[in-house]
Amino acid sequence: MKINILTLFPDMFSGFLNESIIKRALEKELIKINVINIRDFTFDKHKQVDDTPFGGGGGMVLKPEPLFRVLEKFKKSKIIYTSPQGKTLTQNLVKDLSKEKEITIIAGHYEGIDERVIEELVDLEISIGDYVLTGGELPAMIITDAISRLIPGVLGNTASYENDSFYNGLLDYPHYTRPAEYNGLKVPEVLLSGHHKNIEIWRKKESIKRTYIRRPDLLEKKLENKEFSKLEIKLLDEIKK
Numbered sequence: 001m002k003i004n005i006l007t008l009f010p011d012m013f014s015g016f017l018n019e020s021i022i023k024r025a026l027e028k029e030l031i032k033i034n035v036i037n038i039r040d041f042t043f044d045k046h047k048q049v050d051d052t053p054f055g056g057g058g059g060m061v062l063k064p065e066p067l068f069r070v071l072e073k074f075k076k077s078k079i080i081y082t083s084p085q086g087k088t089l090t091q092n093l094v095k096d097l098s099k100e101k102e103i104t105i106i107a108g109h110y111e112g113i114d115e116r117v118i119e120e121l122v123d124l125e126i127s128i129g130d131y132v133l134t135g136g137e138l139p140a141m142i143i144t145d146a147i148s149r150l151i152p153g154v155l156g157n158t159a160s161y162e163n164d165s166f167y168n169g170l171l172d173y174p175h176y177t178r179p180a181e182y183n184g185l186k187v188p189e190v191l192l193s194g195h196h197k198n199i200e201i202w203r204k205k206e207s208i209k210r211t212y213i214r215r216p217d218l219l220e221k222k223l224e225n226k227e228f229s230k231l232e233i234k235l236l237d238e239i240k241k
């Protein structure tokens with residue numbers, strides 16, 4: 001998987017690329033991340049990348065020329081633009097994107113980019129949620145992070161995404177680690193029992209309970225898509241009693 005990120009602020013990515021799981025995935029060449037400075041694709045004296053919006057109003061808009069030039073180099077990849085106007089990112093969309101060979105993410109800035117770039121070159125506009133940020137760099141990191149962890153080998157063998165919350169359309173169950181008692185607070189007995197079947201059922205029930213309480217919309221969706229196993233239905237009935 002190769003991810004190109006087009007940005008005006010490449011230095012914003014150094015922490016993201018040089019720490020932890022992403023750093024190791026890059027070292028193991030499981031993924032390749034290419035951060036490109038859009039300003040390198042301006043050839044005028046002032047290296048102008050943005051300008052005031054036609055029709056007036058505040059802020060600046062990224063000019064079309066530098067973006068058309070840089071995107072010419074990446075037109076074989078899937079072109080993504082991060083903006084509040086995009087399709088909301090979900091784990092399912094992340095899963096679909098993780099199957100692409102190469103994607104290029106345009107991190108918008110200021111008020112956004114000239115619409116002609118979106119119309120002509122962008123394959124998918126993505127929003128990470130209903131709020132506005134100073135730029136598209138953090139959304140680009142979030143999309144890159146979420147995709148990378150699904151690439152085989154990126155998560156160590158201990159963790160895996162199969163047990164992810166959202167992977168099965170439910171919220172995660174509670175997690176505990178040593179000590180078994182802290183400040184008089186005990187870990188649920190079943191988790192200390194070594195009884196794997198009971199632990200699996202307890203975890204599944206906790207996931208469903210949490211989803212039922214915190215995100216009933218996710219349960220609805222899972223029911224609509226008929227994605228419930230017989231066990232899950234049984235546990236949901238117990239929870240509802």
Ligand SMILES: NC(=O)c1ccc(NCc2ccccc2)nc1
Binds near residue numbers: 084108136
């Ligand atoms: N919710 C998001 O995914 C998001 C993406 C970018 C962003 N800010 C940059 C920008 C502002 C306006 C138009 C285009 C880009 N804020 C939020």
